[in-house]
Amino acid sequence: MLSVQQLACERGRTRLFSDLTFEVQSGQCLHVHGANGAGKTSLLRIVCGLAEAVQGQVCWRGENTRQDPGSFRAELVYLGHAPGLKDELTAAENLHFQSQIDGCALSPQQIAAALQRVGLGRQQHLLLRRFSQGQKRRAALARLVARPARLWVLDEPLAALDHAAQQLVSQLVAAHLQAGGLALVTSHQPLGVESMDLRLGV
């Protein structure tokens, strides 16, 4: 479903990787490994379409994602280093806004259920600026629960999370794969799900 062909990426004048080719099918997870600065985040951003590759292409359902970015993005959810949430809004408002931007507005019940699932049931009407780092990450994870997207691109989803939340991520990813989804994940910790490995910078 997702195939990456002969991808090359440069940061400044250094070539991070080149001739990178892989394929991820429905129900599979690709775990990207690599030292700091090996280009894991760059790879994920290129796959999403946030950055351009020097060479190569990314295909989704057999078509180049740059041809029709709109329909690719509708099936994609990306969680980056920054959670993408506003400090001035509550967790529920943030999730509601996110869902509207993603083109699938959620009902208040769905939002409450998603926040309950990530362990923020009691804090859903609290302004995000009162949240700790880990709670913000949990709020960002609520998108994964709430939004039906085929492809998950997760950049360090386990960072800043406690043990229970790390297990929650594993469960979410496992359930997503079970349902036929795809996942592209970078992490320095083991994910706790069966995955293919890709090593950058070797």
Next chain:
Amino acid sequence: MSAHLRACAALLLRDLRSAARRPGDVATPLFFFVVVSALFPLAIGPELGTLRLIGPGIVWVGALLSSILAMHRLFAADLADGSLEQLALSPTPLGLLVAAKVLAHWLLTGAPLVLVAPLIAVQFDLSLNSTLVLVLALLLGTPVLSLIGAVGAALTLGLRGAELLLCLLVLPLYIPVLVFGAGAVQAQLGGLGAQAHVSVLLAILTVAAFLCPWAGSAALRIALE
């Protein structure tokens, strides 16, 4: 299409709501505008003829400067907390979302200026007709300031010294709005009628509303890389 419009409305609402929870951000440019335009009559003295002559120009320069005051924050906050990436990955075209953000910026910085302008006009002894022309010109001109400023904010996003660079980049582009905006009131005062100036302002607004969101979105995609 309606999904796109709903996404834009959601973004507009989000920006207005976060601004309502940080009222200082809205009050600062407005307060700046009032103070700057109040300084001139105090400095120049109560010579009504002179005040009437310089009034429109000073109101417009004040509007320009206060519009640029909050401009650099338009995308910087979204870049810092990662929501700009999420906007760029929305199925809704980024140009439409930029337009929604510009509209929010105008409602928060431009519209209050239009509302407070009649009060400022009193300080410069403008007649009722001239005040109406001033308000109309500001109503058409301040959205252009927000639109052009958004392109500048997107181009300078993430750069060091972005605020100063933004001023240098954008202020020269504001000149046509300044000339025709202040000129409209002068023409009204001179008995020529403001219609020609207002038409030009409307034309500038139309072109800017059409081009600036797309230019801004292209610049944002470059800034995100």
